[in-house]
Amino acid sequence: MLTVPFHKPSIGLEEIDEVVDTLKGGWLTTGPKTKKFETEFARYLGHQHAVAVNSCTAALHLALEAIGLEAGMSVVVPTMTFAATAEVVRYFNAKPILVDCQATDFNMDVADAELRIQTALTRGEKVTAIIPVHYGGQVGDVAGVATLAQRYNLKIIEDAAHCCPAFYRLDANAPWQSVGTAADISCYSFYANKTITTGEGGMACTNRIDYADRMRTMSLHGISKDAWKRFTSEGSWYYEIIAPGFKYNLTDIASGIGLHQLRKADLLRHQRMQLANRYAELLGAVDELILPTEHPNRNHSWHLYVIRLKLEQLTLDRGEIISELKKAGIGTSVHWLPLHMHPYYRDTYGFQSEDLPQAARLYPEIISLPIFPGMTGPEIEYVCDQLKRIIAGHVKASAKMPLPKLQETITGNLQSITSGCKP
Numbered sequence: 001m002l003t004v005p006f007h008k009p010s011i012g013l014e015e016i017d018e019v020v021d022t023l024k025g026g027w028l029t030t031g032p033k034t035k036k037f038e039t040e041f042a043r044y045l046g047h048q049h050a051v052a053v054n055s056c057t058a059a060l061h062l063a064l065e066a067i068g069l070e071a072g073m074s075v076v077v078p079t080m081t082f083a084a085t086a087e088v089v090r091y092f093n094a095k096p097i098l099v100d101c102q103a104t105d106f107n108m109d110v111a112d113a114e115l116r117i118q119t120a121l122t123r124g125e126k127v128t129a130i131i132p133v134h135y136g137g138q139v140g141d142v143a144g145v146a147t148l149a150q151r152y153n154l155k156i157i158e159d160a161a162h163c164c165p166a167f168y169r170l171d172a173n174a175p176w177q178s179v180g181t182a183a184d185i186s187c188y189s190f191y192a193n194k195t196i197t198t199g200e201g202g203m204a205c206t207n208r209i210d211y212a213d214r215m216r217t218m219s220l221h222g223i224s225k226d227a228w229k230r231f232t233s234e235g236s237w238y239y240e241i242i243a244p245g246f247k248y249n250l251t252d253i254a255s256g257i258g259l260h261q262l263r264k265a266d267l268l269r270h271q272r273m274q275l276a277n278r279y280a281e282l283l284g285a286v287d288e289l290i291l292p293t294e295h296p297n298r299n300h301s302w303h304l305y306v307i308r309l310k311l312e313q314l315t316l317d318r319g320e321i322i323s324e325l326k327k328a329g330i331g332t333s334v335h336w337l338p339l340h341m342h343p344y345y346r347d348t349y350g351f352q353s354e355d356l357p358q359a360a361r362l363y364p365e366i367i368s369l370p371i372f373p374g375m376t377g378p379e380i381e382y383v384c385d386q387l388k389r390i391i392a393g394h395v396k397a398s399a400k401m402p403l404p405k406l407q408e409t410i411t412g413n414l415q416s417i418t419s420g421c422k423p
């Protein structure tokens with residue numbers, strides 16, 4: 001039996017040698033390699049400034065601090081995201097306005113965001129920012145978010161944790177640009193299972209020097225500029241604290257890994273894209289599944305490969321399929337239990353699951369399959385064979401017969417039309 005993990009990082013000899021070089025060089029924490037990583041990262045994605053930090057969560061926190069988020073304000077956040085996107089809002093004692101997702105790509109439903117902003121405004125809330133997430137690496141509705149931000153005077157902080165790299169263009173004649181280009185600040189993650197990794201790490205990018213300066217200062221205790229240089233020959237022993245900052249700086253050990261990961265980012269994305277294409281070939285004919293697709297003019301980083309189960313045609317649920325896959329040695333994951341269904345957000349803001357109906361409806365249907373550069377042909381074939389075997393053994397009898405199946409499809413369509421309507 002093969003075993004296929006959910007993820008394996010792609011670490012080469014270059015990364016290993018660079019870490020050894022850093023250790024031998026004696027400069028372990030933030031230093032020249034981090035500066036170089038920032039410069040190359042900014043250049044690669046076409047952003048003016050990049051501030052390296054020790055996680056994407058830290059980047060999001062610094063971004064909200066830089067735009068001046070204060071207690072009592074509100075920030076628009078998708079419910080279909082990881083903990084970090086909303087917890088950083090709570091760090092300020094500000095309120096996340098959770099927004100529903102679209103069934104097509106799990107990205108934030110911009111029309112729903114507008115309705116919820118209007119409701120918040122009528123309650124007298126001060127809505128100051130929006131944090132779109134590009135789910136799994138599929139670029140979301142960047143233009144829609146920009147229009148919304150302009151209409152309601154919101155700062156845009158993009159949670160681009162899945163997007164190194166992901167590019168889009170506004171139409172077929174427009175130039176390709178990185179996610180984050182239309183944002184005030186965009187935040188990337190180098191967590192162990194992200195598209196490129198430094199073990200732990202993140203980057204906050206912006207075209208505004210004032211935001212970059214503030215984030216840099218706040219990432220290292222609120223110490224005036226280039227604090228890390230104080231231990232070098234160019235630096236000085238004297239520094240001043242201008243605000244109570246944080247300890248979010250990235251080490252040179254991590255940045256050394258990042259430099260090499262960055263140089264491979266296009267290649268790694270290409271390999272994930274080939275795996276996504278292979279999944280589409282191998283699973284395309286399975287009636288009980290809905291496979292992810294890529295929007296035209298918005299490319300997908302393929303950080304995640306998330307399939308949907310047509311549960312009404314199956315006699316087992318998502319949890320059972322995941323444990324069957326696990327028994328076959330295959331690692332999977334679920335991205336995510338929507339935030340509004342977690343105890344903290346449910347209890348703090350009084351959410352019912354149906355308050356964000358699409359996310360609640362999609363949640364039981366989703367499974368993230370293994371996708372990582374280095375995944376072999378036999379491995380992906382094994383995953384698909386096992387998934388097909390499990391599904392084939394559990395198709396509802398009614399779904400096998402042509403006539404009832406037709407009826408089910410009709411009702412299914414009606415249901416999806418009804419549930420697609422806004423309240």
Ligand SMILES: *Cc1c(COP(=O)(O)O)cnc(C)c1O
Pocket residue numbers: 054055056057058081082084085133159161162188189190191201202
């Ligand atoms: C991984 C992730 C983060 C947090 O990244 P860290 O680098 O682990 O802090 C934030 N948002 C999303 C959507 C993520 O998937």
